[in-house]
Amino acid sequence: MDNILNQIGIENYIFLSVILFCIGVFGVLYRRNAIVVFMSIEIMLNAINLLFAAFSTYHQDAQGQIFVFFSMAVAAAEVAIGLAILVSIFRNMGTIDVGNLKNLKG
């Protein structure tokens, strides 16, 4: 275990997950399709989970990994709700393009 971290170093894990996170962010920013946006958000969350795992190893402490389960569960619930809303939107508007959500503004 330690040797892996020794060989690679915690920083790289951080950079990796940060990069992943940013990819997620950019996905959220630049994609208009709701599904894709959800997926980007998932990427963000997973990046974080990865980092949790890494830190948990780094600290030789299980809490981090447990936290990952929390966050996965929560994310699942979130996405469930999200999809539900998406469905009703699709029913009412016939599109899942978030760019069309412009009734409320000003």
Place this chain on the structure above:
Amino acid sequence: MNTLIAITGLGILCLLFEILNFRKAIIPVTIIGLLAVLGLTYLGYNAPTSYYNNMIVVSKFSSVFTGLFTVLTVFLIALSHDFYEDHQTKISDFIAIKIFMLAGAVAMVSFGNLAMFFLGIEVLSISLYILAASNRLNVKSNEAGMKYFLMGSFASGIILFGICFIYGAMGSFDVAEITEWSRSAELPVWFPIGISLVTIGMFFKIAAVPFHFWAPDVYEGSPTLTTTTMSTLVKVVAIATLYKLLTAMNADLSDAYINIIIVISIASMTVGNIMALKQNNVKRMLAFSGISHAGFMLMTLLSISNSASSLVYYTTAYSLSGIAAFAVILYVCKNKDNEDISNFNGLGKNNPLMAAILAASLLSMAGIPIFAGFFAKLFLFNQVIEAGYLVVVIAAVINSIISVGYYFKLILAMYNKEPNEEAAKTPFVFYAVAVVAILLNIALGLFPSVVLDLLG
């Protein structure tokens, strides 16, 4: 802890009642239950303890806010019956969701461990997503839900990231330990990043500029009762949590931090007030006013070590007047497709009492004396000037001058315009809630010590 369990149990009870066809009983029972919870909270207030190796820490602070949340929830639930009268079948769900939301809120203020904090915030948010979109067939409601969901989950992502960094820095989620280490050792660079990320997440929740964009849209789109919930309960929860978080994480904020808070609070006030000037939709207007109030509340962070009580006072005053105002708005905009100010024309003639209440609550928000809002501002200014940030106070004052502009737009509509149709009969509950809320508000103004001394 017992409070939390009791609340959750109450939620489940609602669902059971639906199954057992005691629909009629739901609301009364819940209210009674919540009052009981209030009692429990009082016990907790007197005996601060921590549970499950610091997962939950019940302190004076947490119990006071729990009490406030519970009271607000009572109001919200009391309003529910008439609000959801046309889909009674789902009422248990709505009630239950609100209760669970309350549970989340309680978890947020009484967390002793970041995990608990995260769960709380998620429970709260998720229930809100549902409530926001709860009017399935209404496009606006859907859009509101969607927007809130997207940005909300994005924010949760940020918060989670922040928590992750904190964990990385500290190797623990336990607030107590983190506090300790944050004081002592010299910290890895991730720690401040983590803190700031979490803080930003909370800024989003309290809708501070520039993370406020969701607020107007969501407030406008969601069903009015949900808007009520957001603008009163949720805002209070968020600011309270942020306050607790920052106190826990690093008691003495660095100058850089202070500067950020100053900038953001001034920005929130200004943007909120100025934007509110030209709104025609009352809910949207109040959304912006909420943003400006968020700015005011953020000022408490400038003297974080001793401003707890003024925060409590401010939030209480604000949320009470909010409840009163929304009760009236609910009554006025019942069976109306929009919430334009024009709906309020001539309310002063049609229904003097309601008009007076709305006027009073608006005056309270504007900070006119004897209403609690004034004292809230006063104590706040006092704290901040004491801490030596005169500039912020002056900005705040200028803002409260601007704010009068739009609060009075509503009052003028009520008193200076002719009514466009006959007055509808008011459900008793709306009266009751509005009157009680505003009376509490005024009483708070006359005897501020009652609240101030809670956190002595």
Place this chain on the structure above:
Amino acid sequence: MDTNLVLVLLLAPFLGFLFNVFLGKKAGKNVVGIVGTLSVAVSFVITLYLFANASQEPVVINLFDWISIQRFDISFGFLIDQLSILWLLFVTGIGSLIHLYSISYMHDDEKMHSFFAYLNLFIFFMIALVIGSNLLMMFIGWEGVGLCSYLLIGFWYKNQNFNDAAKKAFIMNRIGDLGFLIGIFIVGSLFNTLDFTSLRTTIESAKDVSDLWIAIAALALFIGATGKSAQLPLYTWLPDAMAGPTPVSALIHAATMVTAGIFMLTRLNFLFDMAPSVQNIIAIVGACTALVAATIALVQNDIKKVLAYSTVSQLGLMFLALGLGAYEVAVFHVITHAFFKACLFLGSGSVIHGLHGEQDMRKMGGLKKAMPITFITMLIASLAIAGIFPLAGFWSKDEILMTAFNHSNNKALWVVGSIASIMTAFYMFRLIYLTFFNSFRGTEEQKHHLHESPSLITVPLIILAILSFVGGAISLPGHSWLNDYLAPLFTKVAHEEHTLGSTEYMLMAIATIGALIGIGIAYKKYLKDNTIPSEDAEITGLSKVLYNKYYVDEIYDSVFVKPINLLSDLFREHVEKSLSALVFGLGKVTNEIAIQGKKAHNGSVGFYLFAFVIGVIVILTYLFLQQFFI
């Protein structure tokens, strides 16, 4: 001397006023007249009583403290001494006569009761002015008589021109009053008292007071006097004041109120004696006024206007005397002038009455048969004012001229005074000739109604005529009762008696000759050649300037009144608007910002999130910079 007597003296006219105000309409005209007249007569009687057993020492009656200033209190009190008694005598005396006169004169007017009410009120305030024990008490009366003159000038209030005249009188007086007030302030702060008696003692004892300030105070007070007594430059209200009923002109604008200025200066002689520079100014102003007014009077055609300007010019002479420090002489002339000028006004009133309101002398003439008594009395009065031996005017005016002559080597003042008096003789007889001699120039039916006025009008005329005949007796050169009587008032040893030497006789001769010359010219022009003054339009050259009173009114109008009104318009139209625009502007700007801001909240989630991220980045970078580079 007991307080109650003085209070009765003061309040009797006031009660008359109250009666006429509240019950006058019901009581009926005769009652109104009688009550009004009696209330003044009572005061007159009391005055006589006071006069009869007056003590040498001034009597001060303080009722209570009125206004308190940090450094001194101003009491609500009265001062009875020779001067006030003297003034009271002719104020109440002539006052009662004129009341009597008015009973018949105003009998046809439906507002007779208010007329008498105002007259009574005037007498009340005049008494207050005269017996006030300090400057501020005097000021009450001072403003009060101003008010009454306002009310009486505008008595026929349906005619807006009359109202304008009244307003003008009040405001011009107010200008003077400001001067008076300033004077009071300075005196108060210099000597810490406004009380005449104590003021006199303090001033005499005061050593370390700057002469400059005393001079300023004196000047300010004198400005007050110019307002009330119609001197340059504030005289223009008096001729307009003839809008009022003729008895008013006789009482207020000839005999009593306009002499208030002289009264004030005489009261404060001890102050003015300490400011010789101001005394010179007073003398010069007086002389100029005398001359200017006289010149204007030469060509006026309105019988009352002539008298008005003659009043102004006579007052000028009095101020000349005051300026020369010859207070008793001024007082002497005040008294004689009160007699003959009242007589003249009442006479003209009788004429106007006879002609049913005609005032233009060009439409009169040949009235001496129709109204003999009026003619005789007016003739006597005119001779008196012209200064013909041995009538009252001769003595008083002669005294003034003598003083002017003896005063200094500079004889200018004397010359001016003499010219003025020659002119006086001229225009007075111009008036007489035009009015009473030759043939009647009015309309036929006027001619038809020509008649002598009833006895209520003629009796006062006769009395006044007699007085203006013998009035001079009170101060004959050599042994002057008046000077002795007034002596205790004056700090300087009473103005040295004229030992009747050659110069004096010479001067008397000159004066008389001058008067005769004036009369002669008038005779030549208006009786022999029987010229009638040409119509207003045809007047040309110098006489046009004179006829238009040197265009002073026009000048004042364009220099003061118009600019102020323009300024008012300017302020109202622009300044006010722009000021409020300034305030509204702030609101407008914020609203504009709001409108722009709405564009930013464009409803697109993408943009919202973008802003979010930007926010995050900014904050993080800022923190980093703080962390590492600072």
Place this chain on the structure above:
Amino acid sequence: MDVTTLLIILLLGAFATYFSGDKWAPKVALLFSLTAFAGAICLLSQYNLGNEISYSKLWIAKPKIYFALQADGLALAMVLLTTALTPIIIFSSFGNTYKNSKAFYALIVFMSFAMSGTFLASDGLLYYIFWELSLIPIYFIALIWGNGDAEERKKAVVKFFIYTLAGSLFMLIAFVYLFQKAGSFLISDLTALNLSSSEQFWIFMAFFLAYAIKIPLIPFHTWQAKVYQKAPTVGTMLLAGIMLKMGLYSVIRWQLPIAPLAAKEYMYVFIGLGIAGVIYGSIVALKQKDLKKLLAYSSMAHVGLIAAGAYTLTLDGLRGAVLQMIAHGFVVVGLFFVAEIIFRRYETRKIAEMGGIRAQSPKFTSMFMILVLASVALPSTFNFVGEFTVLYSLSQVNVWFAILGGTTIILGAYYMLKMFQHIMLGETNAKLFADVTFNEGLALVVVIAVLFFFGLYPKPIMELITPSLENILTQINRFN
């Protein structure tokens, strides 16, 4: 009995009026306001007997705020003014009928409650609260029962509210700052502070903003004329008669003693400002076409003089200012009532549409005339006493001030007489003008009686206010 009783009476009065219903509201309001006046008289006698009538009790422990009401001579004088004018004002409105009159009269009584509180409060925050409270009723009175086009009215009133609020909020900051220094809001503590001159300057300015807007001094007066014009006459009376006295009173009570150094240093500026107001107001009033606006500007001129007197920081100045406040309070109420009487007959406030009234209504004419004369400070009216004292104090500072300020007696006479001439005199008006009714007459007579009585015998008031003014002076001079 102490001062709280008075406030309680008025507060109860407000509620009683509201719940007594539209029919009885006016009478109840009148009853309670008269009771309050009686109460004030009792307080006065108590005070003269030397009994303690002040009231102080800790209200909020942290931050330390007292519910402290202190009645010295000055405060009592102002309270008497308020409680004396309120019944007159209410009574004067009996000729009109207002829709929803219960609310209307309740607001009036409530306002007089708030204003009395302002005069009595001796704790800065309590004072501020009353100060703001008094704003709300007049806002609604002007808004709901005002006259003229609703939109314009709205604009004027909102401007007024925001403007005044803006000013007073800065005063609040000043108070909080002072609290930081003194540890309480009690005036006794605040006036004991030793502030640096720069601190004093800023605090003075913060106060000044609030007061200059309320009084109003130029150039902060722009709200005034329009509001006076739009508000119902009762509201105008309350504003001009009492409310703007709050500003002047506060100058004397709070601003000068708390920040005397600034007051001394910039004395000339502020006196000059006041006098500029005198001249400017008079000149603007000259050409006003609307009677109420004319009166508004005239009262602006008068308060300018009063403020100038107060800023002289001399006993005479302060005393004259207070006397003139009271006098002006009465006379302005009378004049606005006259305007109302004319409006009842002719339904207009345009001076051009009046004229020739005198012939039809001798009583009314004489009363109007007297009021006009009082407002131009004819000696033997109360206003003269005040104006004389103020001008005297100005002359002590600098004669030129007295001369410039004294122009008010010329210009004032000019525009008032012009106004009187165009309204009352001239050919008899075609439109019938009934002479004053008994009620109207009574109200006017009371006002006139007061003006003359104190004009001839101002001693009681002088003796009432002088000691407290001397105390204030000692506080003002505590730095030298």
